[in-house]
Amino acid sequence: MQKVIIPSNSPLSLERNNRCSYYNCFNVYRCGKSGDQRIQVYIYPLKQYINEFGEPIIQHLSKEFYLIMQTVLHSKYYTSDPYNACIFIPSFDTLAQNNFLVKETSQALNKLPYWHNGENHLIFNFLPAQHSTVLKLATGNAIIAGVGFDSWTYRPSFDLSLPPYLPIQNFSSAVEERVWLVTSSQFNIHSSFIEKLKNLSKFNSELIILHNCSDSSPLFRCYKNFRYKYPDILRKSVFCIIFRGNRLSQPALLEAMAFGCIPIILSDTVVMPFQEIIDWKRAAFFVLEHNLSEIIRLAKSVSVTRIYEMSAQCSWLYLKYFSSIEVITNTTLDILNQRVFPENAHFYEDWNLKPNFGGSRSPLFLRTKSYSQSFTAVVLTYDRIDSLFFLIRKLSFVPSLSMILVIWNNPRIPLPEKSKWPQINKSLKVIQTDKNKLSNRFFPYKEIETEAVLSLDDDISMLTEDELDFGFEVWREFPDRIVGFPSRTHVWDNVTMSWKYESEWTNEISMILTGAAFYHKYWNYVYMTSMPDEIKQWVDNHMNCEDIAMNFLVANVTNKAPIKVAPRKKFKCPECVNTEMLSADLNHMLERSKCINKFEKIFGRMPLRKVEFRADPVLYKDSFPAKLKRFKNVGNL
Missing domain, CATH: 3.40.50.2000 (Glycogen Phosphorylase B;)
Structure with a gap:
């Protein structure tokens, strides 16, 4: 083991900076150099620190500190390259400050090659001295993961308050009568x-x-x-x-x-x-x-x-969180990683509730309301040019619309000439896909700049401007849910012992079809990155059920039901007659039921939530003067 001589006159690092916060003492630009969306933690090589007389000035590693180092070494955050490191951990034991020499240990810290006054360094201290609430070392801008902080010495969102390590023998969670x-x-x-x-x-x-x-x-x-x-x-x-x-x-x-x-x-x-x-x-x-x-x-x-x-x-x-050195150390690293990469942060429920807790959560940083002022309409089309152009003209009059993005899902037919497209006063962009896949409607296109997405089929032309504007207002109140118009539900069939897709007009719903629905663009990203590949492949191979898949995805994350907007229930093509559609409807229902059962098996549970709820505009059905009603033109059943 290499020996490092620390003369008695070696300079100390600066004293602990009591004003440190994540924003003024932590160098985030050290992080992410390797391209990974997680912190990289480097541990200094073990060395023996001695004074000029050859006497050791830092004691040998305690068992607890050794376990910390081993946990970091075997964690997903460890790196052996200090130039890619985001966090640095000194390799000498600082757990019990009664067991080391304060001046000499402070000098050893300052001797570390990447110390830079403690920037991005993490120092563990499980056992502070009695009557002390802070580690008595010259730690500069280092992060202290320690025990015994009070509200005066703890630097919020910078230090980490640890539990005192307490190995409990014969631990058992067996329930006894509490007398x-x-x-x-x-x-x-x-x-x-x-x-x-x-x-x-x-x-x-x-x-x-x-x-x-x-x-x-x-x-x-x-x-x-x-x-x-x-x-x-x-x-x-x-x-x-x-x-x-x-x-x-x-x-x-x-x-x-x-x-x-x-x-x-x-x-x-x-x-x-x-x-x-x-x-x-x-x-x-x-x-x-x-x-x-x-x-x-x-x-x-x-x-x-x-x-x-x-x-x-x-x-x-x-x-x-507290049962072993390993879980304490891993939790510490997870918290640091969450600070640096908040987009990968755990949900509140992940930290605080047991798995399968059955509650609801919002992935949108726990927001309960969106302040977006506009939405992007994403229209999926194949070859119905007339209905597409009619829909574009109609959408352009919706006040809260920001842009129309047309997904041309037919790679074999060229786009119509620019002069033939409707001339509207809103932004219009068209993307032609390489393959005809239903999943293309959920791709996180960079052209979508608004939080809200209105997903539309090219033949949904019966919705009025007021209905679309009101639907957007409802979504702003519930930005983590699917909010829209055509609703469906799922029911259990005791004969086949399986789930059945149901389109009957009932008050109970569990799905909103994405042929006419608002949702946060975040779900496009989740669909493409986190949806099981088996489901995406099923959707694209069968050219069906992408809307059911999206409902499964959102409900699985949030444990919340979608929201139906306005009373309209008829969304079928007005030119079609029932006799022509009977056989097609029967096959369609069987195929959709098969999707529900397939997706439930892949997800491992039935995430869809049923609800008896519908959002309607205030006064829309009351006999008030039209000028008092904000949303006057709302379709009937």
Whole structure:
């Protein structure tokens, strides 16, 4: 191992910059050089640091620090090339600052070849000194992933607040009867709380104060004349009080969570572990320190259902984020990666809810409303020129339309001459595809500059300007959903034991056909990059069901139903008669039912959600003067 001499007069790095944020201390231009959309993390080679007398000034690696390094080395973020690195990690142990020399270690940091005053360096510190909330090294602009931050020393969106590492033996998530309502089991409680806690217990038998047993064994706690094994006793408690002790971040917190005891946290300035991604209100209650007397009332007010949910959330959070050095390290790297590449960020639900949670989520950065002022109409056509031109002229009068993009899906027939296209006052662009594929309508064309896309078939000419304008207004309120006009549903057939595509006029819908529907252009990108290839191939081979596939995709991500707009239900060609369409309709329905069952099998579940809901313009059917109605021309059934 190479030796590095650190003379006693070696310069130190600058002191920790308390004003650091992601925007002024982190050099994002170091990231993404290799073309990967994720951070690259470099670990300095192991070296032995000695003073001018040949004495070691940095202790050997602890087991915990070795596990951190091994986890990084085997992670998807590791790189051996420092010139492509986004994050740098020093290879000497900084976990327990009581175990190293502050001046000499600070000098060693400054000696690192890519240090640059700590820029883009990550320093782990699991075990800060007692009564200290920040690592006492000259770390300059380095990121500190540490334990024990308070709101004064933590630099939001820059530092990372870690949990104290706590290996719990004989951990089991088995549910037992919880006979105690509120328990206090800490020893290192601040003196200002001890008397208040004792006084509270005199008048509340629901509060159990566990204390150190006579033999001072850390494996047991005593209550009155009874002796209980710790931390197993936490399984019998509903709520556990977590006080501010010598350290702000308490091992007692993780012990309580591991055994499903819901924490009631009394520490006004504590920064919770991984609070950047964890919604702690799902798993814990926070009470101001001067409101200690309110905890019994709070505990009694919580419903049985919420107690069950929070207890389960505590156990799940412990297993997912705190149960080992490996998961703590990987979570730290995932958070850093999310900061640098927010387009690849996990959803809120990914961080905070168990898989298959069945709730709803928005992939559009949790937005609940779009402020877009216009939309792009994407019209898929093949050879129906007359109906296409008629539709273009009609669309041009819709006030909120920004541009019409025609997808000419016939590679064998040349485009009509420019002079034959309708002359309109809106932008019109035409793209001729190389192959006739239905998936072409969902390609993320660079020409689409608006958030909203109106997907249209070239024969949907019955919709009025008011209907289209109103449909866009509805989409702005629900930008993560498919919003449109022709609706369908799926039903279970007990005879065939399979799903059936249903086009009957019912109040219940689960699909909006993309022959006339608004959606966010984000879904085009998801369709092309994340839709299973087997589904895209099925759609293009059968020239059918691309609209069903898009409904599956959106519902699978959001767990939300689409929204039907306006009462119109007739969308068929007016020239066609029922006798001509009967056979075609029968085959069509069978083919569509086959698609639903095929897609369900590929997705592994049925994501479509049924809903009885329809959005209609205000006053459209009321007998008010026309001048009072914004959307006057809305079609009937």
